[in-house]
Amino acid sequence: MDLRDTPDEAAFRAELRGWLEASLPEEKRGWRGGSQRFDDAFGREWSRKLFEGGYAGLTWPKEYGGAGAPYSYQAIFLEEMARAQAPPHVGVIGLGMAGPTIMVHGTEEQKQAHLAKILSAEEIWCQGFSEPDAGSDLAAVRTRMERRGDVFVVNGQKVWSSFAHIADWCIIVGLGDPDAPKYKGLTYMMIDMRSPGVEVRPLRQITGEAEFNEIFFTDVEVPASNLLGEEGQGWQVAMTTLLHERGTLGFALTAALEVAVNKLLDLARERVNGDELARGRVAQEWIELQALRYTNYRALTTYQRTGIPGPEGSVAKLRWSEQNQRLTKLGRELLGPEGLLDDGWWHYQQLRSRGNTIEAGTSEVLRNIIAERVLDLPRSR
Amino acid sequence: MDFSFTPEQQELKKQARAWLAGRYPLDRDFDAPGDDAWAELAELGWLGVSVAEDEGGTGLGFLEEAILFEELAYALYPGPYLGTIGLALPWLGADERRAVAAGEARWSAEVRGFVPWLGSVDRVVVDGSAYEARGEELPTVDPSRPLGRLEHGDGTPLPGSRDVARARAAIACEAVGVAQRALELGIEHARTREQFGKPIGVYQAVSHALSDTYADVELARSLAYWAAWCVAEGDEQAAVAAAAAKAFATEAAVTACERSIQVHGGTGFTWEHPLHRFYKRALWLEGFGARPAQLRAEVADAVLGAAVTA
Numbered sequence: 169m170d171l172r173d174t175p176d177e178a179a180f181r182a183e184l185r186g187w188l189e190a191s192l193p194e195e196k197r198g199w200r201g202g203s204q205r206f207d208d209a210f211g212r213e214w215s216r217k218l219f220e221g222g223y224a225g226l227t228w229p230k231e232y233g234g235a236g237a238p239y240s241y242q243a244i245f246l247e248e249m250a251r252a253q254a255p256p257h258v259g260v261i262g263l264g265m266a267g268p269t270i271m272v273h274g275t276e277e278q279k280q281a282h283l284a285k286i287l288s289a290e291e292i293w294c295q296g297f298s299e300p301d302a303g304s305d306l307a308a309v310r311t312r313m314e315r316r317g318d319v320f321v322v323n324g325q326k327v328w329s330s331f332a333h334i335a336d337w338c339i340i341v342g343l344g345d346p347d348a349p350k351y352k353g354l355t356y357m358m359i360d361m362r363s364p365g366v367e368v369r370p371l372r373q374i375t376g377e378a379e380f381n382e383i384f385f386t387d388v389e390v391p392a393s394n395l396l397g398e399e400g401q402g403w404q405v406a407m408t409t410l411l412h413e414r415g416t417l418g419f420a421l422t423a424a425l426e427v428a429v430n431k432l433l434d435l436a437r438e439r440v441n442g443d444e445l446a447r448g449r450v451a452q453e454w455i456e457l458q459a460l461r462y463t464n465y466r467a468l469t470t471y472q473r474t475g476i477p478g479p480e481g482s483v484a485k486l487r488w489s490e491q492n493q494r495l496t497k498l499g500r501e502l503l504g505p506e507g508l509l510d511d512g513w514w515h516y517q518q519l520r521s522r523g524n525t526i527e528a529g530t531s532e533v534l535r536n537i538i539a540e541r542v543l544d545l546p547r548s549r
Numbered sequence: 550m551d552f553s554f555t556p557e558q559q560e561l562k563k564q565a566r567a568w569l570a571g572r573y574p575l576d577r578d579f580d581a582p583g584d585d586a587w588a589e590l591a592e593l594g595w596l597g598v599s600v601a602e603d604e605g606g607t608g609l610g611f612l613e614e615a616i617l618f619e620e621l622a623y624a625l626y627p628g629p630y631l632g633t634i635g636l637a638l639p640w641l642g643a644d645e646r647r648a649v650a651a652g653e654a655r656w657s658a659e660v661r662g663f664v665p666w667l668g669s670v671d672r673v674v675v676d677g678s679a680y681e682a683r684g685e686e687l688p689t690v691d692p693s694r695p696l697g698r699l700e701h702g703d704g705t706p707l708p709g710s711r712d713v714a715r716a717r718a719a720i721a722c723e724a725v726g727v728a729q730r731a732l733e734l735g736i737e738h739a740r741t742r743e744q745f746g747k748p749i750g751v752y753q754a755v756s757h758a759l760s761d762t763y764a765d766v767e768l769a770r771s772l773a774y775w776a777a778w779c780v781a782e783g784d785e786q787a788a789v790a791a792a793a794a795k796a797f798a799t800e801a802a803v804t805a806c807e808r809s810i811q812v813h814g815g816t817g818f819t820w821e822h823p824l825h826r827f828y829k830r831a832l833w834l835e836g837f838g839a840r841p842a843q844l845r846a847e848v849a850d851a852v853l854g855a856a857v858t859a
Contacts, residue, residue: 169558169612169778170551177550240550433852442856447849448842454852455772455793455845462771465552473553480771483764532753538763539756543736546748548756 171465173244180237181244187221188252197253200513201424202520203377204255211258215289218257224287225263232271232283239468243419250423261331262286262293266339266358268412273397273405278358282337294361296326296340296383297406304533307403311342311385313355315392315399320344320357322365322388328527332368332381335361339409341402354402358394359385375519410529411477417528418464418484422457425488425495428517429457432499435514439502446502453495460488479542486534489524496521552774554616562616568593569624575823583693585628585669591652596634604643605650611715615722615777622726625826627693629666632657635719636665640674640709657682659699660716660838667697677711678704691826691833714791717838718780721773721794724834728766728798728805731827735759735809738816755812762805769798789851796844802831 173181196210204211218224226242228234235241249256257263267286270278285291302308311324324342332338337358344355359366365388370378397405432453440446463480470478496518500507503514510516525531539545554562572586590596598613600606614634621630633649637656641649648654657666658674668686672679686697736759739750749755776794779787806828810817817824835841850856 169554169774171775171778173550243550436853444846444849444856447853447856448845451845451848451852452796455797455848456768458775458790458793459768459772459797462552462775463767465550466771466774469551469553480767483767486760487764487768532757535757535760536753538760539750539753543756543759543763545736545739545750545756545759548751548753 171462177240177244180241181248184223184245184248185251187223188248188254191217191221192252192254196255199253199255199427200516202375202516203379208255211255212289214255215257215259219288224257224259224289225267228267228271228283228287232267232279233287239472243464243468246419246423247426250426253427256420257289258331259286259289259292261295261335261339262291262337264417265295265409265412266293266337269339269356269396269405269409270358272408273356273401275393277393278396282358291336292331292334293337293339294329294332294335294381294383295409296329296332296338296359297409298328299325300327304530306341306406307351307354309341309343309354311340312346313342313344313357313390315344318392319389320355320392320395322357322359322385322390324385326383326385327371328380329383330380332361332383333370333378337361338383339396341406344399344402348400351403352400354406355399356396356402356405357390358396359388359390360394363388363390365389373520374522375516418460418467418481418488421484421488422460422464425457425460425492428492428495428499429453431513432495432502435499435502439504449498450502453491453498456487456491460484460491482534482538482542485529486531486538489521489531492517492524493521554612558613558616561613562620565595565617565620566623569620569626573624573626579625579823579826583627585626585630585655587628587655588652590628590630591650595630596652597646597650598634599638600646600650604647606646611718611781612777615718615774615781618719618722619726619729619773622723622830623730625693625727625730625823625830629655629657629670631719631723632666632670635716636660637672637674638709639712639715640677640679640707642708645679645707662698663696663837664699665694665696665837667699668695673699674707675699675701675704677709678706680704689833690836691829694830694833694837712780714776714787715780717791717795717844718773718776718787720834720837721769721776721791721798724795724798724802724831725766725770725773727827727831727834728762728769728802731802731805731809731824731831732759732762732766734824734827735762735812738809738813742814749812758808758812762808765801765804769794769801773798789848792839792844792847792851795839796841796848799831799835800841803828803835806831 222235225234226237226245227239230236270282299309313320313322338361340359341354341356343353345353365386367384369382371380371382372378436450467478467481499514500518540547594607595617597606598609602608633656636658655670656672657664657670664673667682667684670682673682681702684697684700686695689696739755740748742749772794776790779790810824816822
């Protein structure tokens, strides 16, 4: 056990910190998240800079344009990005989900066509998994993928798809064989978002802005060469995507949480000097941030040792989402009557946080996963 | 960055788990007078873990002791290991350490006016001096951990120093052991107890409570091990890490036991079932020394700067 950086890790951290200092304009710090991720033109420019600096796809193999670095480097990268309050690479779906899935299940041609462009932000990706009647129950998707010779004809509707309105490509799970048993009829493919018949409609959220979209597919013809995995293997391929979503997610979430906790500490220094109870609540948020951080470190060590994500990692998203809701509400509260005003930060973050326990696996589904896969309790269905 | 125990440390954990399961089984008579197996602990080397080899110890460190604190609590060990190793040891000189490692001396220390195990230890540390263990012993919520009011006689100065972080990290590790056991008992019951024709673990009202406990235990474990590492390394964050770990882990242990009692239904409320023993130990750990609210105030001072009082 040694919780310090190794000499190599420390050198990487110092170099990255210096690079961020030099490369990120002061006025672009203090990233708010939400629709800023795609509406700010700086996003793509910044992503390109990260790529040129060698910081996109740190853990990707060198043959696909990555740095081939251990996962601890990705963790350091996310920590330093949070410290600098830097905007992330705009291609999060490509980097975290589409890319790793293509690496595992893609053909050589598919890898050559997409992986480098994901890193450089030339291709932005979105994800089409959820449907109006298939949320937590992914295997219930109904978007039809009908084979006609060398093409698949796709009809259906996807929902909660962030980045879809600026995306070039979409990874999508649909129903290839409606007569197959559940889980066996699913097919997974990549769709060019500029194909005729693809329509994107922004979904306005409780924050007032539209981060997510609905995607409608009407007789969209997709070449069979865009399949990822075989027909009928959609479930297995989707599990690869979701495993990667959860893989380094813990660090990304904790990095974002650190920014929020630091804001809370600043606010508390200004507003709650003598109130022991309020100070204690603020301290609790700091304590739970450390608990998540060191839980991530434990999970990372297990992952680097065994190649299998440790069971501790399943806790990260569940507890991050609840903590973000609690602490953003506390921020509003500490502001007193001013907590009702739209201050550009707490107001937005508190409303946005309500989505945290729903997106990327609801808390209910995550508790089921812990109960069944970690605690080995009998399955509820 | 490496946040895992070495193979040797994992082996120690496994051996401790196995030995304690045999020596302190869950179906033992908890109401019989406690037996602290002190000579056996000395034989196992557990009393001299961080004592140097030329003083009769094994020359390891606090991380190995942290493992033992967790495992002793997991088995609900009744003796004054915490008093001797967690509270008193940093104060002691070479001769006293030698006696501890050999199993010839049980120690405790006065904390906020109380001396745990006053009636069963030999000597007590108060502010850097050693005293004979004399005074009135009072029963507490945890019958295996009485607290006493020391009758101060003549003190002998000790050469060591106070290490609050070490004591708190030790208690946090004990809390993790208690919480883990309460969780496992709950899981076992939810798997086997059937109602309405199904094991109750299929009902999400039951299973989700256990999932929440699991999350609490893992977060508590991370903080406790972080604190233990800081103490072992003399890291500058040791004080704040230990305060955070004791606050979070002891609250997690209390909640873990409460949820487990609920999952057990009426059985969990009976004297016969061992669960209440763990619950009482958790309450003791939470209340001994600084309570969570006081610890959070310390953490607030560390991360916000001290409050300016008007």
